[in-house]
Amino acid sequence: MKRITLIIIVLLVSKSMYCRIDTLQAKSKITDVTVFFSGAQITRQADLKMNRGKYLIMIDKLPQEINPQSIQVKKITNCKTLSVKHQLNYQNENKKSAEELALEDKKDAQEFKIKEIKNKLKVYDLEEKLLLDNSKLSRKDDGSKISEIKEAADYYRLRLNEIKQGKLNLYSDLDKASKAIQDMYTKINELVSAKRKTYSQILITIDCEKETSTDLSLSYYISSAGWQAMYDFRVDDITKPLVIVYNANVYQSSGEDWNNVNIKLSNNNPSLSGNKPELLNWYVERTNPYNKEIAKQGPGAIKGRVLDASNGEAIPFANVMVMKGTENVGVCTTDIDGQYAIKPIQSGTYTVKVAYVGYEASETSYVTINADKTTLLDVKLKAGAQLMEVEVLSYAEPLIDPDTKSGGKVTHEEYHTMASKNINSVASMTAGVYQSDYSSLNVRGARDKNVSYYLDGQKVTSYKTTNYISNSFKTTVANLEYVIDIPYTIPSDGEDYSIKIKEVSVPVGYVYHAVPKLDKDVFLTAEIIDWQQLNLLSGKSSIYYQGTFTGESFIDANFVSDTLSVSLGRDKNIIVKREGNKQMYDRRVVGSNIKETVAWDITIKNNKDAKVKLIVEDQIPLTEKKSIEVELLESANAKVDEKIGKLTWEIMMEPNEKKVVNYKYSIKYPKNIYLAVE
Secondary structure, eight states: OHHHHHHHHHHHHHHHHHHOEEEEEOOEEEEEEEEOSSOEEEEEEEEEEEOSEEEEEEEEEEOTTOOGGGOEEOOOTTEEEEEEEEEEEEOOTTSOOHHHHHHHHHHHHHHHHHHHHHHHHHHHHHHHHHHHHTOSOOOOTTOOOHHHHHHHHHHHHHHHHHHHHHHHHHHHHHHHHHHHHHHHHHHHHHHHHHHHOEEEEEEEEEEESSOEEEEEEEEEEESSEEEEEEEEEEESOTTSOEEEEEEEEEEEOSSSOEEEEEEEEEOOOTTSOOSOOOOOOOOTTSOOTTOSOOOOOSOEEEEEEEEETTTOOBOTTOEEEEEETTEEEEEEEOOTTSEEEEEEEOSEEEEEEEEOTTBOOEEEEEEEEOTTOEEEOOEEEOBOSOOOOOOOBOOOOOOSOTTOOOOOBOOHHHHHTOSOOOTTSGGGGSTTOOOTTOTTOOOTTOOSOSEEEEETTEEESOSOOSOOOOEEEEEOSSOEEEEESSOEEEOSSSOEEEEEEEEEEEOOEEEEEEOTTTOSSEEEEEEEETGGGGOOOSEEEEEEETTEEEEEEEEOTTOOOSEEEEEEEEETTEEEEEEEOTTTOEEEEETTEEEEEEEEEEEEEEOSSSOEEEEEEEEOOOOOOTTOEEEEEEOTTOEEETTTTEEEEEEEEOTTOEEEEEEEEEEEEETTSOOOOO
């Protein structure tokens, strides 16, 4: 009987050991990101060390917007993946963390210190007033002795100086304590902002066959990211190839920074439907079913500033949330200038909520976000409660005069009417008010430009650089991918970060164009043959000629011609002049008609040191009436397009060569009408 009981106990213990599931909270980091035109696929990795048995692996603090259907877990060595579950983790905003409580204790200590300083200042005030009230020497019948006057003067001077120096030291301590309180509120607000966020959790159940140490690779898709193709077309001289610099403006506002990650850029768009369109019944007597405005696919954005409603000053590190009903579609914190940006956001109507410790929360409803546009929204917050009573005292030079007032008080009402605040103002005692003249203040997140440039993972300030990163690209069936060889950092702030992809030197044909009738300048273009081989995507391009920015253009990847013409701007080294030839002008009456003959001379001078190709365009008038006749008499071998009346000369010019082309035409019209012939 005892043996049977022992066997049962052993079986029960073994079963409980086998059925037990250990929970592991794995620490993961982002290693790879594939950025699409709209959205991004994030890959994270975590190190695992496990014994034989079943485990529930929890990966926490992930973006709320994760698409559960996109979650993929690669096979774990020596383990079987039993299930993958996604859930949202709502933070307890009312529960204070140990770090938050510690900061509040430090803040309270600084506030108590300020009260002590103010008490000491009041004691100094009383002593100073006592000295000034008793500064007059009592008169004697025979007058005061010089020694007594000197002794009294020395005492007053010494003691008043000690009082003034003591006050100066106390004001310095008061200012330091005020700054410390402001820093405490900033740190507390950052902690509170983190608690307001809703995070995703991914729970992975695995069964390990034996003890193992391996990597966990997890990927998922988010929509709050994207990139845009940008190009630089650079020409130093027409004797050199055209240099094309491939750039990408990458942005994301997922709520987590991408720190030193491997980046791929793809022209794929997973947000678009993969289903083929279906034809509808089309009745000629009804409205065309396809006559609907096609919605733009590009995402929109929102940006603006968060300000103090009482004085208009910026509020740094305020929490900004864009809500669609109860769903949080974007969140960020303001920078040191109170600025925020959230991109991308799909077009629609949203509610924008802003919160900051010490201020009343703001909620703006019915904010419209349009596709391919940026909505500007500034938010002003009202102070929620007066943190503490503060008196600001101002002192003049000490005078031996009992009627002189040693200071004055600035009330709460007077403070709010001030035009500006300095380092000693009550603003430094108020939560959320930042004084921009604090030269010693060290704050994270400040940014001097809307677009930051990174090279080899490091921020650079000079846009003109030749040390571009190398890259490789591969073409798949569905899309084109650029694989960036250098890890990059893309913060979650909705701003554009420029990545240099590659640089290509392209042999091109440089052609000058002139239309002297409309413009006296000559325009240089670069003709790129078989440009489709360059794998250009649709995007904006910046044009640089001889180191000078000359303008912007747009590359249309759907352009079907084999030759792509890129305008490089004006060139003053080629001169074109158009003048009427008065000697050849003639006007005569022929029966009931008038016949006018008009001639033009076009003079061209090449002041460059290189041979150039120049295309000159002009025109003769057209007529729609049979009673009016236009005839081209001379064209100097121009190519004539009779449908539009355009004359085109293709001219090759040697260095410093001068040429003249001319053309002549006549117009015959009835005498009873008036024509303004050029």
